[in-house]
Amino acid sequence: MATTTARRRQTQSMRPYTKAEINTMIDESEAEFAAGGGIDDEDLRREDEEEYERELAEELSDMDKELYTSEEAYEMTMKDIKAIYDEKDAI
Numbered sequence: 001m002a003t004t005t006a007r008r009r010q011t012q013s014m015r016p017y018t019k020a021e022i023n024t025m026i027d028e029s030e031a032e033f034a035a036g037g038g039i040d041d042e043d044l045r046r047e048d049e050e051e052y053e054r055e056l057a058e059e060l061s062d063m064d065k066e067l068y069t070s071e072e073a074y075e076m077t078m079k080d081i082k083a084i085y086d087e088k089d090a091i
Contacts, residue, residue, distance in 0.1 A: 017025075032038050039047070068076070 029038065033040075
């Protein structure tokens with residue numbers, strides 16, 4: 001037996017649901033939850049928060065790494081300054 005969510009995806013159309021269809025979906029969802037299926041609001045929020053935390057940690061994991069050593073940064077700055085002066089002299 002397909003889960004309520006899977007069944008909705010299979011039968012979803014562009015027309016609005018009737019009141020009877022909505023009541024049937026609610027009844028099916030409540031029966032699924034009563035049988036131990038589904039997830040309650042508290043668990044859903046916790047899972048969402050955990051997923052957000054994991055994604056955020058992954059995105060920010062490189063931020064604590066030093067991009068350049070102080071020597072590399074100095075060298076690059078000096079090269080940029082030299083290039084600016086060289087351009088001015090060339091004109």
